[in-house]
Amino acid sequence: MKNKPQTTLIHAPRQAPQYISSIQPPVFRASTILFKDTDALFNRHWTDDYDYSYGTHGTPTTFTLGDQIAQIEGGKYCLLTPSGLSAINLVNSCFLSQGDEVWVSDNIYGPNMEHLRNLEHRYGIAVKIYNSIDADSFKPTGKAKLIWLEAAGSVTLEFPDLIRLIEKAQQANVLTALDNTWGAGLAFNAFDLNDQHLGVDMTVHALTKYPSGGGDILMGSVVTRDQKLHHQLYRMHALQGVCVSGDDAAQVQRSLASMELRYKHQSQSAIQLLNWLKLQNEFAQVLHPALSDSAGHLYWNQVCQNGHSAGLISVIFKSDYELADIRTFCDSLKLFKLGFSWGGPLSLVMLYDLKDMRQLENAHLQAGLLVRFCIGLEHPDDLIQDIENALKQLPKQHHK
Ligand SMILES: Cc1ncc(COP(=O)(O)O)c(C=O)c1O
Incomplete structure (x- = not known):
């Protein structure tokens, strides 16, 4: 049975190993993670759901928070990054290559646009702008790889025609990434928007905003449902070393309940x-x-x-x-x-x-x-x- 968000936010799906029972799980701070023996060292693989091999890949503390963010957003896998912007950059650097076309709404979070313009300038990735309330303005060519959505858009708060834009992207085989910071997984389910269970391929969330809730922690997430996409992102995440501290993860985890x-x-x-x-x-x-x-x-x-x-x-x-x-x-x-x-x-x-x-x-x-x-x-x-x-x-x- 699927719980209501209020319950899901409080009951973490994964509990950190612990010898005593407490409301908040213990905090793991780790760069080095000790292997039990050489078997454990040689038999590990980075595609394991929880790769306890080095701090940058994650700890029980970061995986606990990630699992909870994935659940609340309606996804399955989550990667945590040091800021919302680094989560955006993780998606861009993972999926865009020279010669690709990326579509971005005119009202997207400004630094995302700037980052894409930078990629356009340096790597010949074509940045195409569409109007989020007019799905006809999204005209992907065969080179289109990714479309960025944001609901509602930054500063001017237009709510996009999500359904039509996602349908068009899927027809054209274009990956869909939604900046879900505004909805926070609470206003709507980005992975399951209508009776046909239409949804985006991935969400990015500036956990700096509502999940942190204190105006004092910077963090981001990338959530997916598809294991293949997750593994692509996971690999890039590990290569870039865009990890978060156990203490910051624990602070955000603590704020989720409210x-x-x-x-x-x-x-x-x-x-x-x-x-x-x-x-x-x-x-x-x-x-x-x-x-x-x-x-x-x-x-x-x-x-x-x-x-x-x-x-x-x-x-x-x-x-x-x-x-x-x-x-x-x-x-x-x-x-x-x-x-x-x-x-x-x-x-x-x-x-x-x-x-x-x-x-x-x-x-x-x-x-x-x-x-x-x-x-x-x-x-x-x-x-x-x-x-x-x-x-x-x-x-x-x-x-x-
Ligand atoms: C819609 C949106 N996405 C992403 C970000 C980036 O988040 P961060 O400040 O954690 O980098 C922001 C920050 O203002 C934002 O408003």
């Missing part, structure tokens, strides 16, 4: 803020996939059937506000702190100029400067008050 509660709380707080933000006169547009007029709302409805969303909201200020005004707004916030990332206890704010960030025409986006709010665990009433106070610092001529 992840669904935190995620739901931040999701609900975001909805409360959203309803208030929509009524404010200073904004030309409020962006969040749960809004019925948002780009990709239908696709969000299709796969996020429990109504969950990450606690991220973006607003585009009316175009008569200048950068200096938006800076004043951000500097006037007291509870929202200025900083990158999300998924932690503290609410964060960041400002962006979309002009520098998109390569395609984005007719659904208004012109203007964008501010992204990452909702933390504070009371939503206090967060609304904080934004209301900061809006009052904007120039008078623009006020209601």
Whole structure:
């Protein structure tokens, strides 16, 4: 019987060897792993599910966390990496070779695009951009190897037409990789999206966000269901040495128990803020996939059937506000702190100029400067008050 996420997050499928019983498993810190005898040394093979041969390959602590991340995301195998970005890079370096074509959505996490552009420049890998809410813009040729998906997209939060994009990729024999940081394995099951069990080949997750939950640990994961893909990734992972420390893995493991509660709380707080933000006169547009007029709302409805969303909201200020005004707004916030990332206890704010960030025409986006709010665990009433106070610092001529 498959347990509900709340239960799965607490009951690890693998327990570390231990002589006493405790709620948290013991932490293994290891570079060298001692072999019982030469038989054990010579009979080991790196494709063993749990290759206890050297710290970079994993320890009971990292395998325990990896198993749990794989389960929560609906996959089977997991590799942990030192950051979300290194997980992305692991996928790119594992599957892309000279002459290949990679498809990437215009709203993908910025450093992923930068990494791909770097590969294009150095190794002749063609980077093709598609619009995530228009599956027809994805036109793979015979050279296409991989498509990157992100649901919802970074900063502008369009929810992609996942079903159609994956169907098209499968028809064209193109590998599908989803940046699943926003959904965190809780908003939807990336490996089982519809009645036909359509799903991606692999997910990448910045565990730095919700799984860590503290704003203090960097980590990433790559989850697959297919053993062959996993072995390809595992080999590259070992060659690159992109491993994580036992202490960091144990910290993330400890936070997992509360992840669904935190995620739901931040999701609900975001909805409360959203309803208030929509009524404010200073904004030309409020962006969040749960809004019925948002780009990709239908696709969000299709796969996020429990109504969950990450606690991220973006607003585009009316175009008569200048950068200096938006800076004043951000500097006037007291509870929202200025900083990158999300998924932690503290609410964060960041400002962006979309002009520098998109390569395609984005007719659904208004012109203007964008501010992204990452909702933390504070009371939503206090967060609304904080934004209301900061809006009052904007120039008078623009006020209601
Ligand atoms: C959608 C998304 N993917 C990946 C990452 C990278 O994660 P990390 O900061 O752990 O490298 C981020 C970080 O902001 C992100 O927002």
